[in-house]
Amino acid sequence: MTKALERRAKLRTDLIQTAERMIAERGLAGLKTRDLARAIGCANGAVYNLVTDVDELVLRVGSRTLLRLDEALSTAESTGEPSPRETLVRIAIAYCDFAAENLELWRALFEHRMAADKILPDWSVNDQLQLFRHIYHPLALLFPKRSQEDLGITARSLFSAVHGMVALGLEQKLVAVPLPALRKEIADLVRAMIDGLVARTE
Amino acid sequence: MTKALERRAKLRTDLIQTAERMIAERGLAGLKTRDLARAIGCANGAVYNLVTDVDELVLRVGSRTLLRLDEALSTAESTGEPSPRETLVRIAIAYCDFAAENLELWRALFEHRMAADKILPDWSVNDQLQLFRHIYHPLALLFPKRSQEDLGITARSLFSAVHGMVALGLEQKLVAVPLPALRKEIADLVRAMIDGLVARTE
DNA sequence: CAGGAAACTTGAACATCGTTCAATCGAAAT
DNA sequence: ATTTCGATTGAACGATGTTCAAGTTTCCTG
Structure with missing residues (x-):
């Protein structure tokens, strides 16, 4: 039980940090879920296990x-x-x-x-x-x-x-x-x- | 010659006015080329005969x-x-x-x-x-x-x-x-x- | 006025998005 | 070892801006 949750938590942190870096480098319009997924090493759809929306992701970075x-x-x-x-x-x-x-x-x-x-x-x-x-x-x-x-x-x-x-x-x-x-x-x-x-x- | 240009000019005016109305009603994000084309009565691709870009269209409305x-x-x-x-x-x-x-x-x-x-x-x-x-x-x-x-x-x-x-x-x-x-x-x-x-x- | 050339128009096709979801996988429990 | 059930996947969907080959109209010329 803990193993899975730990992994999730780490992925979530990675996701937000990567999103932050991506916005800083390429602007808000340069934030793409597929790039994010590749960067943190998971499937495109998996982003939606960590965050409900791109909106939420932007808000978390904000x-x-x-x-x-x-x-x-x-x-x-x-x-x-x-x-x-x-x-x-x-x-x-x-x-x-x-x-x-x-x-x-x-x-x-x-x-x-x-x-x-x-x-x-x-x-x-x-x-x-x-x-x-x-x-x-x-x-x-x-x-x-x-x-x-x-x-x-x-x-x-x-x-x-x-x-x-x-x-x-x-x-x-x-x-x-x-x-x-x-x-x-x-x-x-x-x-x-x-x-x-x-x-x-x- | 004049006939075609007149039509083009009128369509162009219509396009910009429709875009203006659309932005006013639904915001900048609500501006869609297919809606515009339908509103002024032409094909989707024809918008690009009147304007090079959506960018240009937004600038013209601006x-x-x-x-x-x-x-x-x-x-x-x-x-x-x-x-x-x-x-x-x-x-x-x-x-x-x-x-x-x-x-x-x-x-x-x-x-x-x-x-x-x-x-x-x-x-x-x-x-x-x-x-x-x-x-x-x-x-x-x-x-x-x-x-x-x-x-x-x-x-x-x-x-x-x-x-x-x-x-x-x-x-x-x-x-x-x-x-x-x-x-x-x-x-x-x-x-x-x-x-x-x-x-x-x- | 005929008929070919030039320009215009079309809408299907393409690439790229965010988002969804049935199928698959893997770890914990029995 | 087997079952179970949530986590994970990646293919697929629906939009969207943009392009372009093909079809259509318009214009000029003989």
Whole structure:
């Protein structure tokens, strides 16, 4: 009994890691079940013993990506000058750097679309909401009088704005922005957003 | 000679319009050549007489979407209080509204990915760069001393930030934000960004 | 207007996907 | 050793984008 389950568990781990590598190397569209099966040494159909869907596989890879992203943002949050303003700048830059260094895996987080009827599992939803908390803390220091709800909204707005700059900045379709320039733009605009928000409370 | 070309031209127009409707109704992933052929009354393979690729078809639909978006931003730019600050806010809100009202077509602009080796045609690139000019004008009024290049960079940053808020705000995966709330958040953050940028020049 | 050339149109065929499932295999239990 | 039952296989299915030889229409010329 244990023998079979062990094998299954190992295969499952291999599958997810191989899928991660494959997305990183060839993009989300380059993920093929037959390639996966060959890579982990099993039959094409066997993939569906380890995972119900390709959708689930992508979500599992996404979970790992979000975990690493979370770590990157955590170190950015706690490393360096503790001023909330500069902490938020560091977090934004860290987001940009992570996206640049993990371009295809990061893209897969947003490119992936499931059939409208399928609902995505809880473990996947929770993963995503965790990200805002890195922004929430410094924001709470900057705006002690704001309600939790307000802070949450502002945190998401800030995150979204930085996300947009990174997303369009790393897009190769338009004129590709050199990474150092993008980092500078992001730092500038984050400082401007914070200053503008702070000024309103005075 | 004319007869054949007329028919071709009409079919081509039909094709693009049908593709547009199909994307609007069922999303980019719902665009199928066989459905298109049936809808415009020709054989499956005939689609490739009108268009070299599905890629080209999506780009042509995208061009129409960008044109309509441009119009929406134009009226927002010239309608209402002429203060540059409020003009920029109106443009941002107009972008948000357009995305909400043309959700799938707007998404198709960014979801679509071509094979890495294929280069996208000039007419498609030009379409996209036009958008920034709506932001450029008010920005130039706010920052008369900045260089053209600087203004262009700031314009793209502002656009990208708003784009991010709209993109993540309209995403249904996470908690869906009610549209009025999203509009308010965008207006707030745009004002904050502008105020923050202006404060730096004083 | 006839008739051949050129261009257009067709739809069957191909390659590639994700996914399914009846048949086969192998390990644990008796 | 035999049975049993779930795990595994890989062939097959249904879509899908794309191609192309064959058939059809259109156009030009004598």
